[in-house]
Amino acid sequence: MKLPSLSIFEKKEKPQYYLSLILRDEKAIAVVFVELSGIIKIIGREEEYFPGSIEDLTTEALLEICDKIISKAETPLPKGVETQKTIFALKDNWVQENKIKKEYLDKLKKVCDELGLTPIGFLVITEAIINLLQKEEGAPITIILAQISKENVSISHIKASRVVETKISKIHESASFTVDTLLKHFEIPEILPAKVVIFTDQEKELSQEFIRHQWSKSLPFLHLPQIVTLASNYDVKAVLHGGAKQMGFTVSPHLMDFKGNEEIPEFTFIKGDAREEAVIGEPQVEEPQRLEEETVEQKDDEVNPEEEIKDAVILPAEHFGFMEDKDVAKITPFKEETEKEFSLPLRQETVEEPKLAIIEDEERRPFPDFREDRKPERPSAIRELNLLALVSGAFGKFGSILSNFIHRFKDRKIVFIPAIIIIFMVFVYVYYLFALKATIVLSVYPKTEEQKQNTVFSTSSSTNVAENIIAAEFVSVSEDGSTTVNATGKKETGTSAKGKVTLYSRFTSDKTIQSGTVITSPSGLEFTIDDSVKIASASADASAQPTTATVAVTSKKFGKEYNLPAGVKFSVGSLGTGDIIAKNENPFSGGTKKDIIVVSKNDAGKAEEELIKDLEQKARDEIAKKISSDKILLPIFIDTGVDNSEANKKVGDEADALSITGTVTFKTLSYSKKDITSFAKLLLKNKIPADLTIDENNIKIEVSDSKKKGDSEISASLNIKAALLPKIEQDKILKKVAGMLVADAEKEFKNLPQVSKVTISLSPRLPLIPKFLPGDPNKIKVTVKSDG
Structure with a gap:
């Protein structure tokens, strides 16, 4: 007689809440579901359409919509409870x-960051x-799958549950016309599947549209295709079924019965005599009872343990899509020997089980990893599978034995769990000892030595350290550019003073005064006669009047000071004033003067210098790209020249600035790192202590007094500075x-000379285990780097 359950034997189990965020082309759907005793059921659902396509949505807009629908979907949750563990369902083109x-x-x-979500996988x-x-x-299944949104159509040719080909397009004219057109662009086989499955939010309208559609005769359908329309919430159902299977859960028969206003059912474990029944606030289905009967039959018909192990197929963790610290996409899917292979050439991956790929591994590290901060929970299928994968992957053959052992007995009530934990910890510790590696970086303060030496860079000779010759080769590059400099030249300009003078001559013979003859005022101001003039001879009588002639004159320079008043007497050329003089009867006028800025020769030279200077760094970068990594460039240019230069102003032109454009050719030398290191070692060999060595990556050379010696040699004075590191x-x-x-x-490494900092990295890193170096010196790598 079976006694009724008593409340004293009841034990409550805490439900686990999960969120599924489904991101389709035209809308986002948030589904909150609860798991208890391995059974899941929807308790909250909300969706919202995007203004357009999700592809055109900004991150901020997507975040706002997700926040809104998640908040509404979480309404039925108890106070203070929020969903964090999230499964994402994504479009095909989001995954590659x-x-x-x-x-x-x-x-x-x-x-995830903004809404506090913990991603556990995606489908x-x-x-x-x-x-x-x-x-x-x-x-x-072999079908044509058409996923239709308001604006877009995506059709896939599915053969034997494999995606053979997919096409995506905007809707033109109608959805059925667009599907018909896209099918014509398929690499069509001899016969297309005569079944078209439509998934859309407009199921009623589009179902009739496709039924009425006249398919193109060129499409190789065997007969008129059957039109099947999926429910608008089929994607939610499919995602939860796929996620549940991968997480080791069972889907409630009433999964999709969510009404939107129902309360969360009570979840209780009732202790029975032969099994534990999950009461989910609804009548129990017959499945648990049938499982119990099958278990009883198996007990009556027990087999030999060795035969049972031999016939059993142990599925590794990879088969379920979970591997610790590995990308499941890179794991070869598990196949039984009886599984048949399809030879059809495909363009896409085989669609077997929808992989709930863990996105907390190294390749998906951008998602936050909250595992270390989680509170202890009831062990779930995910953590159990990850544990088996870790054991099997980390310890090879022995790990596989332990993994199979745990897998076979994980559901039996045998009190050996502590022993398994101890064995596992021993395995982990032994693995840690054998796998442990260390990298040690020693940062040291370098000492510096320098030496000056005259040397010759030769493009025609090989390196001869003893004779201070370093083999080199010319490297040149041309760069185009322009520059502008301020004009600094000064120039006087203005107008000349003009007027007329009367010449008074006492010459007894005719006298011609040529144009250009200078007449000079008593104050030294000079004027020139504009036109030649002939003066008649005068009488020899001293009392007689001199002969006269009037002529125009112009001042030799600009300035107001040349505007002389009337009555000024002038000497004429080199002639004596006793023989001839000039006098202005009227004042001179028109004389002005001002200073202007013009382009000088120095300005033109400075502009070329600035052009060269502006292009120097660009030339260095270009030349550096032309030489190999084992070469070093001379830090100066041995020759520069400006070609094809053009200026906007000429020398002497009035201007505030001068602009020039031109091509500058830069020429320098490159030489071998190995040669200069040998050269430095030879020069410094008497200065370097035995316990120090030259840092070959930290040799600095200053070049001065470079002079060209013929066409193939450059002499220069080198100042070599070398950083010295301790020999360890x-x-x-x-x-x-x-x-x-x-x-x-x-502490040991810090006692070494010149060591300023010690950084030790261990791999792998395990918590709670004291940090120590590997016992094998070959597993320790030491790197010395300069800190200066």
Whole structure:
């Protein structure tokens, strides 16, 4: 007689809440579901359409919509409870090679960071739909799948549950016309599947449209295709079925019965005599009872344990899409020996099980990893599968044995869990000892030595350190540019004073005064006679009047001072004033003067210098690209020249600035790093202590007094500065610190000369285990770097 359950034997189990965020082309859907006793059921759902396509949506707009629908979907949750663990369902074109594309991954990371979500995986919506259709059909499906939004159509040719080809387009004329047209662009086989499955929010309207559609005769349908329209919430159902299977949960028969205003049912575990029944606030289905009967039959018909192990197929964790610290996309899917292979050439990956790819691994690290901060929870299928994968992957053959052992007995009530934990911890510790590696970086303060030496860079001779000759080769580059400099020249300008003078001559013979003859005022101001003039002879009588002639004159220079008043007497050329004089009867006028800025010769030279200076760095960068990594450029240019220069002004032109454009050719030398290192070592060999060595990456050379010696040699004075690092006997020190605690090893290294900082990195890193170096010196790598 079976006694009724008593409340004293009841035990409550805390439900776990999850969020699924489905991002379709035209809308986002948030689904909150609860898991208890391995059974899931929807308790909240909300959706919102985008203004256009999700592809055109900004990250901020996507974040706002997701926040809104998640908040509404979480309304039925108890006070103080929010969903964090999130499964994303994404469009096909958001995923490439089983990874979320970077541009979309950044958006999802932003959503997770801002809304406090913990991503546990993602599914591709199309793969989830195909998998659920196959499950409902009970066999691989061959169909045309058309996913239709308000603006876009995506059709896929599915053969034996594999995506053969996919085409996407904007809707033209109508959805049925667009599908018909896209099918013509397929690499069509001999016969197209005669079944078209439509998934859309407009199921009623589009169903009739496709039924009435006259398909093109060129499409190789065997007969008129059957039109099947999926429910508008089929994507939600498919995603939850796919996620539940990968997470090790069972889907409630009433999964899609959510009404939007129902209360969260009570979840209770009732302790029975033979099993634990999950009461989910609704009548129990017959499945648990049937499972119990099957278990009883198995007990009656027990087999030999060895035969049972032999016939059992142990599925590794990779088969479920979970691997710790690995990308499941790179793991070869598990196949039984009886599985048949399809030889059809495909363009896309086979759609087997919708992989709930873990996005907390190294390749999806941009998503936050909150595992270390989580509170202890009831072990779920995800963590159990990850544990098996970790054991099997980390310890090879022995790990596989332990993994299979745990897998076979994980559901049996045997009190050996502590022993398994101890064995696992021993395995982890042993693995840690064998796998442990260390990288030690020593930062040291370098000492500096310098030496001056005259040397010759030769393009025709090989390096001869003893004779101070370094082999080199010319390197040149031409750069175009322009520059502008201020004009600094000064020039006087203005107008000359003009007037007329009367010449008084006492010459007894005719006298011609030529044009250009200078007449000079008593104050030294000079004027020139504009036109030649002939003066008649005068009488020899001293009392007689001199002969006269009037002529125009112009001042030799500009200035107001040449505007002389009337009555000024002038000497004429080199003639004596007793023989001839000039006198102005009227004042001179028109004389002005001002200073202007003009282009000088110095300005033109300075402009070329500035052009060369402006292009120097660009030339260095271009030349550096032309030489190999084992070469060094001379830090100065040995020759520069401006070709094809053009200026906007000439020398002497009035201007505030001078602009020139031109091509500058830069020429320098390159030489070998190896040669200059040998040269430096030879020069400094008597100055370097035995316990120091030259840092070959820290040799600086200053060149001065470079002079051209013929066409193939350049003489120069070199000032070589070399950084000196301590010589560390690595074999000796590593043998000493091997197996030592990290803190003690740091002290040992800091006792070395010139060491300023010690950085020790261990791999792998495990918590709670004391940090110590590997016992094998060969697993310790030491790098010395200069700190100056």
